[in-house]
Amino acid sequence: MIWCVEDDSGIRDIEIYTLKSMGFEAQGFSDGETFFEALEKEKPELVILDIMLPGEDGVEILKRLRTEPDTYRIPVIMATAKGTEFDKIQSLDLGADDYLVKPFGMMEMISRVKAVLRRCEPEPVQRLLKADGVIVNLDEHTVSVDGERILLTFKEYELLKLFLSNPGLVFTRDQLMSDVWGVDYIGESRTVDMHIRTLRQKLGSYSYMIETVRNVGYRMEAKK
Amino acid sequence: MIWCVEDDSGIRDIEIYTLKSMGFEAQGFSDGETFFEALEKEKPELVILDIMLPGEDGVEILKRLRTEPDTYRIPVIMATAKGTEFDKIQSLDLGADDYLVKPFGMMEMISRVKAVLRRCEPEPVQRLLKADGVIVNLDEHTVSVDGERILLTFKEYELLKLFLSNPGLVFTRDQLMSDVWGVDYIGESRTVDMHIRTLRQKLGSYSYMIETVRNVGYRMEAKK
């Protein structure tokens, strides 16, 4: 969610409109008071902050944001008609992430928003496998179905991981055996079937994802 | 270390001089070739990149930086006399972090450098690790549960710290061993179990936070 604090409703509307049309969620505020009020409930991903505002001005708001521990990491892009070097330096040194000089093009605004967000997002660390409503988090070793955590045993987890890593591919029982149990494992009777069954049960409404290929083995098919 | 790629030696020298006088380490390059050569040996904290360069131009260099896995996270500020919205958008969308239009003031440059670096530096190490009613104070080296101080042994404390620093992630016994005991420690895996047990006991009603992941290891559940 991106928040624009701007007293000129014309400009504000254009900003919101452009952000939304570029796929961002956006919301506008006309002054610091309503802005801080909303901040109690929710934190935006980024704030575009006009400097010239009635009441508390943008620089004041920025200072306040940077003082509070809850908000000091929120990225802020300042926007103003004052384009002197001093104005820019002041804002940037107070902790703004970027600075837009009015009149600025909407596409420049978008590019700067993207640039700041890009730099702010942490390196992706979580390795995930997804298909339909099923998500496997390899780092947490957890599995969720439609957002609900489900508990899998080790073998079930390994099977699911194998299937999700190779969507669409058929695996014979022997292949599943050697991949999940290890190449030199000796075991015959319906062990794989058994685990497929329990896995299907736990996947609930997504049990259809594990398809039986008669005479061959099993396969994971992601719909949607 | 900040690197400036700029063919005009006059401008380059001023940039370097200003950066150094502001306490940064700085180094200049007159073209892409020497720049990439130096990049083999060392990685800069930030690059100020002129667009108009002999040979490979700044945009090309930026593209190349963003393609290589070794360099794609290096912050880049573009600098150029071309100040049209298109130029800015192009650079920013290619992955630049900021854009300076020549002639730019040296203090603006410093402010933008600071702003970009500020945003790039990782979150300060949290000196207070919290989860549910458990609080670890790294400065005091104390742990409290529901406000009550509890006494942990060294290994217990290190374990808890590791878990709280990585909420949700699973750790195998081997990982716990190498992280808490040291990489080259050789010992039975029962040792870890034992410390997990004592730690759980001391966490009292929060013992559930340390989850056993059968066949894998342990994990601290990231609640709240």
Place this chain on the structure above:
DNA sequence: GATTCCTTTGATTATTTTTTCAACTGTCTG
């Protein structure tokens, strides 16, 4: 140097997962 507390370890118990076996169901084929 004695004492205390922390750490480690082996043995034992408890718990969960995995495997097995047999019966069952469905599908395909002649």
Place this chain on the structure above:
DNA sequence: CAGACAGTTGAAAAAATAATCAAAGGAATC
């Protein structure tokens, strides 16, 4: 439609893994 084959189901045995306990070995402290 019967028979054979392949997959599914259910329960119970077997195996694997983790938790617990008690006791020995170490490190730090006084």
